[in-house]
Amino acid sequence: MVKRDGYSKAQIGLHWLTAALIGFNYLYSEGMGDALDARLEGGAEPTLGIIPNVHVWVGIAVLVMVVLRLGLRMVQGHPAAAGTGLTALAATWGHRLLYLVLLVVPALGAVTWFGGLDATGEPHAFMANVILVLAGLHALVALFHQFVLKDGSLTRMLRSK
Ligand code: HEM
Ligand code: HEM
Structure with missing residues (x-):
């Protein structure tokens, strides 16, 4: 894996855009259960004050x-995890876990919606809550690094190198 001192502009842009869109979709999810029921029953999708297509896309x-x-x-590389020993290991696995749930949540949503599989709807909604808890903890750790440990972790997700 290529090592570099910081993240690229594209990596930083994608990090913040992803975070914003996840927050948006979390808030813009009410009524998706009813929209799914209507879709599974083959009827017209109800008007619920939310456009299911926005959540989906x-x-x-x-x-x-x-x-x-x-x-x-993989192509541009990434900086080594902040910290040493156990803390660096925790950061590496914390980020891996975040990536995993970032893939699992929309994938489960897609299987539910496009595959018409009711059974994956609840795990999708549950895992969306898991993202929120993990991302909240992740944000707290990032702020702790920046303002208590003062190791510039947040700065490297703001300024490219
Ligand atoms: C990564 C971003 C996503 C987040 C944060 C997210 C979040 C949520 C949340 C919190 C709910 C529960 C809503 C409620 O019960 O009131 C939900 C439901 C749902 N979402 Fe997503 N979602 C995401 C992506 C997707 C995608 C990509 C699809 C489809 C292609 C999708 C399809 C659905 C469906 C069908 C439901 C209803 C599930 C059910 O009630 O059984 N979501 N989503
Ligand atoms: C839904 C919200 C979020 C998700 C899913 C998310 C996800 C991630 C992931 C997967 C990484 C690893 C990047 C890599 O090495 O490839 C990362 C890095 C980072 N994130 Fe987030 N993040 C979110 C919100 C936030 C927030 C709100 C903050 C700040 C308060 C933040 C601060 C950082 C920092 C500083 C790094 C760089 C860590 C380092 O390499 O030292 N993130 N984030």
């Missing part, structure tokens, strides 16, 4: 961006 955009980001990580 924003989610697919997240999936595409995460795949792109993993590709960029």
Whole structure:
């Protein structure tokens, strides 16, 4: 894996755009259960004050961006995890876990919606909550690094190198 001092502009842009779109889709999900029921019953999708297509396509955009980001990580490289020993190991596995749920959530959503599989709907919604908890912890750790340990972790996700 290529090592570099910081993240590229594209990696930083994709990080913040993904975070924003996940927040958006989380808030813009109410009524998806009813829309799915209507779709599975073969009827017209109900007007629920939310357009199911927006949730679906924003989610697919997240999936595409995460795949792109993993590709960029391999081609352009990435900095070594912050910390040493156990803390560096925790950062590496924390990021791997985030990538995993970032792939799993939209993939489960897609199987539910396009595959018409009711059974994966609940795991999708549950895992979306898991993303939120993990991302919240991740943000707290990032702020701790930046303002308590003062190791410039947040700066490297703001300024490219
Ligand atoms: C990565 C971004 C995504 C996030 C954060 C997200 C979040 C959520 C949340 C929180 C719910 C629960 C809504 C509720 O019960 O009120 C939900 C439901 C749903 N989402 Fe997503 N979603 C994402 C991507 C997708 C994608 C890509 C699709 C389809 C291609 C999709 C399809 C659905 C469907 C069909 C439901 C209803 C599931 C059910 O009630 O059984 N989502 N989503
Ligand atoms: C849904 C929200 C978020 C997701 C899914 C997410 C995901 C990720 C992932 C997967 C990485 C690893 C990048 C890599 O090495 O390829 C990362 C890095 C990073 N994230 Fe987030 N993030 C989110 C929100 C935030 C927020 C709100 C902050 C700041 C308060 C933040 C700060 C950082 C920092 C500073 C790094 C770089 C860590 C380092 O390499 O030292 N992230 N994020």
